[in-house]
Amino acid sequence: MKRIFLMVCLASLVVLLAGTGCVGENKLLGAGATFPQPLYSKMFDAYYNQFKIKINYQGIGSGAGIEQLTKKTVDFGATDSFMTDEDLKNAAAEIIHVPIALGAVSVTYNLPTNPQIRLSRDILASIFLGTISQWDDEAIAALNADIDLPALPITIVHRSDGSGTTAIFTEYLSKISPEWATTVGRGKEVSWPAGLGAKGNPGVAGQIKQIPGSIGYVELIYALENEMPIAEIQNKKGNYVMPSLESTKLSADVPVPDDTRVLLADTDSEQGYPITGLTWVIVYREQSYDGRSQDKAKSLVDLLWWMTHEGQDYCEPLKYAPIPESVVDKAAKIIKSMTYEGVPIMQ
Amino acid sequence: MGTKNTKRYKDRHERKEMIFRGILYLSSVGILLLLIGFFVSLPLDAFESIRKFGIGFAFTRIWDPVAGNFGALVFIVGTLVTSCIALVLSIPFSISIALFLGEYFREGIVSTFLKSAVELLAGIPSIIYGFWGIFVLVPIVIDLEMKLMVINDRILPYGVGILTASVVLTVMIIPYSASIAREVITLVPTDLKEAAYSLGATRFEVIRRVVLPAARSGIIAGIVLSLGRALGETMAITMLIGNANRLPDKLLSLANIFVPINTMASVIANEFAEATDSLHRSSLIYVGLLLFLITMVINITGRYIIKKTSVSIDE
Numbered sequence: 296m297k298r299i300f301l302m303v304c305l306a307s308l309v310v311l312l313a314g315t316g317c318v319g320e321n322k323l324l325g326a327g328a329t330f331p332q333p334l335y336s337k338m339f340d341a342y343y344n345q346f347k348i349k350i351n352y353q354g355i356g357s358g359a360g361i362e363q364l365t366k367k368t369v370d371f372g373a374t375d376s377f378m379t380d381e382d383l384k385n386a387a388a389e390i391i392h393v394p395i396a397l398g399a400v401s402v403t404y405n406l407p408t409n410p411q412i413r414l415s416r417d418i419l420a421s422i423f424l425g426t427i428s429q430w431d432d433e434a435i436a437a438l439n440a441d442i443d444l445p446a447l448p449i450t451i452v453h454r455s456d457g458s459g460t461t462a463i464f465t466e467y468l469s470k471i472s473p474e475w476a477t478t479v480g481r482g483k484e485v486s487w488p489a490g491l492g493a494k495g496n497p498g499v500a501g502q503i504k505q506i507p508g509s510i511g512y513v514e515l516i517y518a519l520e521n522e523m524p525i526a527e528i529q530n531k532k533g534n535y536v537m538p539s540l541e542s543t544k545l546s547a548d549v550p551v552p553d554d555t556r557v558l559l560a561d562t563d564s565e566q567g568y569p570i571t572g573l574t575w576v577i578v579y580r581e582q583s584y585d586g587r588s589q590d591k592a593k594s595l596v597d598l599l600w601w602m603t604h605e606g607q608d609y610c611e612p613l614k615y616a617p618i619p620e621s622v623v624d625k626a627a628k629i630i631k632s633m634t635y636e637g638v639p640i641m642q
Numbered sequence: 643m644g645t646k647n648t649k650r651y652k653d654r655h656e657r658k659e660m661i662f663r664g665i666l667y668l669s670s671v672g673i674l675l676l677l678i679g680f681f682v683s684l685p686l687d688a689f690e691s692i693r694k695f696g697i698g699f700a701f702t703r704i705w706d707p708v709a710g711n712f713g714a715l716v717f718i719v720g721t722l723v724t725s726c727i728a729l730v731l732s733i734p735f736s737i738s739i740a741l742f743l744g745e746y747f748r749e750g751i752v753s754t755f756l757k758s759a760v761e762l763l764a765g766i767p768s769i770i771y772g773f774w775g776i777f778v779l780v781p782i783v784i785d786l787e788m789k790l791m792v793i794n795d796r797i798l799p800y801g802v803g804i805l806t807a808s809v810v811l812t813v814m815i816i817p818y819s820a821s822i823a824r825e826v827i828t829l830v831p832t833d834l835k836e837a838a839y840s841l842g843a844t845r846f847e848v849i850r851r852v853v854l855p856a857a858r859s860g861i862i863a864g865i866v867l868s869l870g871r872a873l874g875e876t877m878a879i880t881m882l883i884g885n886a887n888r889l890p891d892k893l894l895s896l897a898n899i900f901v902p903i904n905t906m907a908s909v910i911a912n913e914f915a916e917a918t919d920s921l922h923r924s925s926l927i928y929v930g931l932l933l934f935l936i937t938m939v940i941n942i943t944g945r946y947i948i949k950k951t952s953v954s955i956d957e
Contacts (some may be wrong), residue, residue, distance in 0.1 A: 358918035491886050
């Protein structure tokens with residue numbers, strides 16, 4: 296009995312020591328958005344191979360990422376929707392947003408033979424408001440004259456779980472339709488006037504594949520990977536744009552505020568795809584909180600610099616749009632503003 | 643020397659006895675504390691929502707996270723409607739299975755096989771039922787809806803909705819009511835049945851007049867238990883209910899059976915992870931509290947019914 300007890304003690308001691316060993320300076324902890332998780336996993340893996348610094352990232356959702364950072368249980372958070380002024384005011388210290396990549400939301404559908412359709416701003420808003428409820432509606436037919444549209448009812452499929460994808464999509468609808476803005480509004484979860492909900496991108500995609508005449512929205516990456524039909528969407532300049540990495544990247548090539556907290560939806564860009572958004576890593580500007588070491592602060596700053604510069608090469612192979620030059624410059628300024636005990640960490 | 647040893651032996655045994663009793667006490671008190679914990683923490687976490695919306699929360703059909711207006715009526719209706727349809731659909735099946743296994747084929751390979759099959763049905767993870775629903779049931783329902791669309795223009799080919807969710811729920815709860823009913827039916831004393839046979843009763847008459855009345859309370863208990871399971875079922879329902887947080891326009895229409903709606907458990911599972919707004923979060927917890935209360939009320943009524951309907955066999 297005693298021997299077993301001793302062994303258990305010894306074993307737990309070893310585990311404890313190993314545990315503390317891991318939380319050394321060559322390890323960073325992050326949590327947040329699920330959307331960029333594949334990208335971050337790839338980036339952090341490459342970063343580890345190059346610099347031997349281990350980064351542990353948990354995709355627990357944007358909201359949870361913000362919460363974890365404000366509770367200071369992680370070194371950095373990640374989010375698809377930036378923190379509001381009120382959120383920032385409530386935080387214990389100043390939090391800054393570092394843009395990492397761009398995401399786009401594509402409109403996908405299920406029609407017999409899946410022809411390439413295009414949707415104007417008015418039509419898109421009317422469909423999701425439920426005022427256009429048939430595919431052979433005059434407005435859609437006039438815009439897609441070369442297609443034989445079926446006499447099917449339009450079934451809307453939206454996300455049922457809270458999601459940054461929904462936030463970007465409803466932000467766009469709010470911008471193009473005053474009626475949508477007043478009756479439904481924007482957010483990760485909204486009160487949908489029509490249709491049905493499904494969980495996650497796979498859920499929405501699955502429902503759309505099953506229901507003839509359905510329409511919905513999923514992340515562009517997801518639609519591309521699954522070779523789903525994607526609609527061309529009319530942007531602010533009146534051009535019909537197909538979502539792609541290039542047109543997504545173009546959407547951010549507009550004047551962006553210095554803190555990069557911007558809603559890109561309905562971009563002013565000529566050829567930019569209008570339903571896009573940035574994804575950010577969030578950190579405290581002053582890094583000497585909770586007795587953190589200067590080394591740790593330094594490795595976090597180095598990581599952020601790498602992610603916004605060399606690391607950007609990992610975006611396109613994984614079908615994320617990299618941030619354009621103009622935004623990289625803003626990101627660089629933000630990273631340089633990070634301090635340790637008031638002294639800039641990066642010179 | 644001898645007495646000393648005996649004493650030590652006795653001490654050790656008494657100590658063991660005490661430790662054992664301690665463990666028993668601790669577990670029972672622990673369960674009780676857990677229940678009290680639920681009772682305290684749920685209203686506490688839902689307080690913001692309770693204060694803002696009061697009891698009217700349960701009768702409001704708006705659920706608008708953007709405007710910060712919340713009401714649980716849609717989810718309460720969704721939960722009760724799907725559970726009740728499932729319950730009604732399941733009763734004939736579970737009683738038939740129970741009679742078959744408890745009365746006709748008590749022993750033998752067929753019976754053993756069927757019994758384990760029914761029990762296995764209870765052990766299948768609910769996500770598997772969800773998949774089955776999506777891949778098998780939904781296409782069938784879509785076909786049906788496409789045909790019915792011509793007759794009633796309020797029917798849309800959703801595939802998911804009240805009907806689909808209820809059918810899957812039916813299959814999920816049958817094993818619960820069936821196995822309890824079977825057990826109670828096997829417990830009906832042979833004397834009673836033999837007495838009836840000796841009076842010239844046929845097998846059907848024996849089942850109708852002796853077996854079912856004697857086993858009634860047990861059968862009802864099984865049904866109540868399965869209702870409890872149906873109310874709280876989350877994963878499979880989330881996949882098949884359509885997650886539409888609104889009630890149909892015309893409430894009393896048969897076409898509504900195809901309409902997508904949402905349930906209490908499902909909305910919590912869907913929205914809790916990203917509910918960062920504190921009112922939204924506490925409203926979801928409020929929904930959880932209501933679900934807890936509804937399940938409790940149904941359990942207590944079930945118990946009451948069992949007490950009222952039980953026929954004493956000794957008489």
